[in-house]
Amino acid sequence: MSSVPQYLTGDKQGIKAFLDKFDVFLFDCDGVLWSGDHVFPGTVETLSLLRSRHKQIVFVTNNSTKSRADYKKKLDSLGIPASVEEIFGSSYSAAVYISRILQPPPHKRKVFVLGESGIEAELDSEGIPHLGGSDPAYRRDITPADYQAIAARDASMVDPEVGTVLVGLDHHVNYLKLALAYHYITGPNQATFLATNTDSTLPSAGALFPGAGSISAPLIMMLGGPGREPLSLGKPSQAMMDAIEGKFRFDRKRACMVGDRMNTDITFGIEGGLGGTLAVLTGVASRRDVVEGEVRPMAFVDRLSDLLAGEVE
Numbered sequence: 461m462s463s464v465p466q467y468l469t470g471d472k473q474g475i476k477a478f479l480d481k482f483d484v485f486l487f488d489c490d491g492v493l494w495s496g497d498h499v500f501p502g503t504v505e506t507l508s509l510l511r512s513r514h515k516q517i518v519f520v521t522n523n524s525t526k527s528r529a530d531y532k533k534k535l536d537s538l539g540i541p542a543s544v545e546e547i548f549g550s551s552y553s554a555a556v557y558i559s560r561i562l563q564p565p566p567h568k569r570k571v572f573v574l575g576e577s578g579i580e581a582e583l584d585s586e587g588i589p590h591l592g593g594s595d596p597a598y599r600r601d602i603t604p605a606d607y608q609a610i611a612a613r614d615a616s617m618v619d620p621e622v623g624t625v626l627v628g629l630d631h632h633v634n635y636l637k638l639a640l641a642y643h644y645i646t647g648p649n650q651a652t653f654l655a656t657n658t659d660s661t662l663p664s665a666g667a668l669f670p671g672a673g674s675i676s677a678p679l680i681m682m683l684g685g686p687g688r689e690p691l692s693l694g695k696p697s698q699a700m701m702d703a704i705e706g707k708f709r710f711d712r713k714r715a716c717m718v719g720d721r722m723n724t725d726i727t728f729g730i731e732g733g734l735g736g737t738l739a740v741l742t743g744v745a746s747r748r749d750v751v752e753g754e755v756r757p758m759a760f761v762d763r764l765s766d767l768l769a770g771e772v773e
Contacts, residue, residue, distance in 0.1 A: 465739070465750060466759040468766065475770030478759055482736055484516040484715040486704070486729070488695070489531075490523060491720035491743020492764060496665040499538040500742055502765020507540065509771055517546055518708060520717075522694040522724065524551045524628030524656035524672055527581035548704050550656035550672075550694030551575075551582040554626055556703055557693050559586035562652060568623025572644050572651070574637050574675055575628030579656060583626075590626075591619060592637060602636040610643055623649050627679065627690060628656035629672040642682050653679070657694025659724060663743050695719075696728035718764070720744050722755040730755065740764050 468474050487493060493503045510517060519531065519542060526534060528547045535542040558564070558571065573579050573593035580593045592598055609617040618640065625641045644651040659671035672694075680688050693700055705712065716736035719725020720743025729737040739750045739760040750760045761767065 463756070465757045467761075468738075468759050469762045470766070470769070472769045474759075475767055478736070478738075479510070479513065479515075479767065479770050482515065482714055482716040484518065484708070484710045485510055486518045486520045486715060486717045486734075488717075488719035488721070488725045488743075489519055489521045491663045492718060492740050493540065494538055495663060495742070497538075498665075499540065500763060500765065502763070502768060504539055504541075506764050506767050509768060516708070516710065517542075518704065519547045520549075520695065520700075520704065520728075521547070522550045522657035522659050522672070523662075524549065524554075524579055524694070525576040525631075526551075526578040527585075528552055529581065530578055548700075548707070549578070549582070550700070551579045551628060552585075553697075553700045553703055554579070554628075554654055554656050554693040555582040555586040555588060557654070557699060558583070558588055558624060558626070561699075562624065564623040564652075567621055568649050568651075570619055570621045571624045571626050572619075572622045572641060573626050573628075574630045574633060574641055575626065575656065575672075576630060579626060579628050589621075591622070592640070594632075598637055598640075599632045599634070600636065601634070602639060606636060606639075610639055613643070613647065618643060618647065620649070622651055624652045624654060625679075625690075626654045626656065627672065627676040629662065629670075630675050633675050638678050638682075641679055645679070645683065653683075653688075653690040655690040655692045655694070657697075657724075658689070658692045659694070659721075661744070663720075668744070695724040696731060698731055701728065701732040716758075722749055722753050722757075726757045727755050729757075 571590040658673035660673045661668040662671040713735040717729025737757040739757040
């Protein structure tokens, strides 16, 4: 069992000492910097403090609905200064994995997507052909003719060049998409089953909604249950950590992961061998989760802006 994390809120000297330990801060976004379209008070000032102390900032998000360019627009709209190069999302992580690691052969290059335009934009950035996703043709009820065509693997319904199924958060998930994804994974090409992330829930507007993991869950059940999960390219997958380190070239022992979920953000930092992990209580995890849970951060604060107490006078 992990030791009790240090409670930093109100501890000015403790905050200063904590910040001095790290050169790089990896930030989860939803639940840490904002919730929905509401930026938490003090977020901008806290990030400015870290930048003034020459800390490198990386925004690491499991939200697959937005590309890095989309996320830049989101940050801009909330008044949070950032560059596209500081953003590392699960859709980008998945696209890089497919193009540079998986490297499917020419006859299996296409990706069937359960997800939104953010995934498609990142696949496009890596030159990966795809179908499904936000295409309106897939946003409909399944028909008796569809059952027949899918079962017969009719090329008008089942593309023979699909070699990967990539699942993220899909606001338009339906029976047709799930049926096609299943038949791609179990078909002749044995399509590789990937997920941008497997978050069970999505925090928004002060409540929880279905996350990307809830979209892949029906496929896991169809494939036989536990042991048939997709390879996840988002937190806490260390494939994502390796990609981040490869891009930003930092010393893991001088890096800290900041997040609101113990099983994704904090686990990501711990398993990645980072020097520190910091939890905030403005998202999913409760104080009890942080202090008594199986996975515990090095330290925690009530809200990110509590770090402002560590400002050098």
